[in-house]
Amino acid sequence: MSQITHDIDDNVHGEDQTGSQLNDEGNGGGVVLKKGPWTAAEDVILVDYVNKHGEGNWNAVQKYSGLSRCGKSCRLRWANHLRPNLKKGAFTAEEEQMIAELHAKMGNKWARMAAHLPGRTDNEIKNYWNTRMKRRQRAGLPLYPPEIVMQAFQDSKHGQGTGEINDGDGCHHDFMEKNNYEMHDAIFDSLKENQGILPFVPELSDISANSILPNVLGSPPYCNFLPSTLPNQDHLQETSVSFIGSNELNTNGFYPFNHFKDNTSGKIAESFGLHSPLDHGASSYGSICYSHSLSNDNYSTSKPTSEAVKSELPSLQYPETEFVSWGSSPPPPLNESIDVLIHSPQPPYALDSGSSPLSCCFLNEFLYQQAKALNYSKNNWSDKSSSSSIATPVDRAESSALNMYETEWEDYADPVSPFGATSILNEHPVVGTNGKSWDGWEPFQTFSGNNEKLQSVDQVLAPKSENQSMSLLNLTWPDVLLASDWHELYSEHDGMNHAGMIDASDDVKRQ
DNA sequence: AAGCCACGCAACCGCCCGTGT
């Protein structure tokens, strides 16, 4: 911007900008076209031209207006800076939410995302996202709020769910039609992007959601995917064959990754530090990552573990959470649930050669997130809680990364919460179900040792309904990953369905 | 107060792709 003012008196043609000029191809008269920052004079010329001739045919701009800019440069300048109704300034909370939601579904389709954000340009969104992504990666935080992943998944699962993101023209073109699992690739991309950035992110095999999903989309395994493919209670109780082959949760309460059948698992396990001494420092990070202890002894036939952390589980859904309705199905018996998840005989989501690759996607994501959570907690919270399985607010507040995170989202801090924005171990959010504030969440401490709450664990682990299963997916996000910023952010919005209410921008109309 | 540095942001460029002729 300032560059423009600096050059305001510069001539439009042939000003001295070393290396910024070139003979544009296809330019006929060999006119030297200018590169570099636009001047105010150039802006005036371009605006005037567009006002007279309208948008499009950008190569004609140079021809008829005398601008020494290539058509493309003119288009970009107009689209990103000069066109009317451009919204400048920081992104609002709504916009941020929208971006996250859209990116979860679309990936790096900036222009398409911009269509849902009136006044915003693709470039602006891209810059915002990249900056945000860097920040979150540095903080060891997930790019997507789990709720968005859930919803995106649900959308893809239902095929038409993306209708929430609806262009003003009433159709969603290829996004709707191309593939419904684009979101998963987006997540995969994010996952891969983290490789090399986050030292604890395991290398992923060349898994591509798109490469594998077409084989199953539309087929029962896909249609049923994780939710409805979760073995039902009765079936599971009869289970005698473990798809994993062993019957233990590891001492940290995580699934034994080493039993997964791809190379990824081993690497994940390594990055997980499962065999590190931390394994035995159970309470250290298990207590931190997973706020809800499943501290009964009868939850499975799993190999008993001595450490308190054995009962530590990933994020748990409680009945209070309204993320999804649990329906009328009574919660299954507690002592079945975990094994249900692990020992089911070739469940469709098992990481087996014949299983649904889509489930692998989410499991990989799950593993990744858990790995992140573990390392995150190891780095930040270890030794903070030696005797208690509950991380204190102070503990969490002391996390530098978390503090950073808190700073990032401080605007959304919940003043009511004892933890404010740092309460990432709090109860899972209720995303966009009723627009309620999250203020009503109970700190997780109040759940500790609460049998009723523990029962809800089972609800998560052995859902029967589709919705329940979605929450099961949510379970795979450790509490530590359920960044409160998202929750706080979303709390300000009445659901995540704004997209469909936003008219397509001019960009879309041009398309 | 001044200098240095890291970071975020705005903007541009090059490559690529899709579409129309």
Place this chain on the structure above:
DNA sequence: TACACGGGCGGTTGCGTGGCT
């Protein structure tokens, strides 16, 4: 089929700003 054109996106660069010394 080839070409021109518009558009999308990743990468890069430069500037401004805030924190630290």
